[in-house]
Amino acid sequence: GQQVMQIPQYQHVQEGEDFTTYCNSSTTLSNIQWYKQRPGGHPVFLIQLVKSGEVKKQKRLTFQFGEAKKNSSLHITATQTTDVGTYFCAGPDNNDMRFGAGTRLTVKP
């Protein structure tokens, strides 16, 4: 089955700095999803990208889907302490989604 690799595994930033996490697939994806899991919480669906080269924004979060539909990124501008958590990407694999290992973001006030 396809594999979804996510980097970096951890990222520590100063509040106000930008943050980016990258997701790469071994196969072409029909879509890619992003989730956020706060410490002690459960994953919450953020967004789904479907089209090649697609870019979507949610306030300070920018999501991109690569032209070849094999990679994606999530960029957060001017991080805040509320951005703390683990960000997962996920791509379809037969009847379910294959999750990346996640990028754990910590923010120093």
Next chain:
Amino acid sequence: DVKVTQSSRYLVKRTGEKVFLECVQDMDHENMFWYRQDPGLGLRLIYFSYDVKMKEKGDIPEGYSVSREKKERFSLILESASTNQTSMYLCASSYRGPGGYTFGSGTRLTVV
């Protein structure tokens, strides 16, 4: 507010016990999933179901079974709990086809 509800937030069981983890969703979703989440290993799929009475093995089905007798309910069963099954268990559901998963709050199971 749509929900996936897991019956217990914390659970402590003894080695060898039969354990039932229950999950109920109120969104009329066709698909339901059971994952376990362990530090450094991410989310690993145990079993999923895309219809009533249907089930498919995920990546780590050994030591687990599932039951889906009604559309809204998906149960995970640990036939004989072992210490290596100590983990956070997450249930999720989704519509058939592309679309995000809705996760439950999780059950943190400790097997002693």
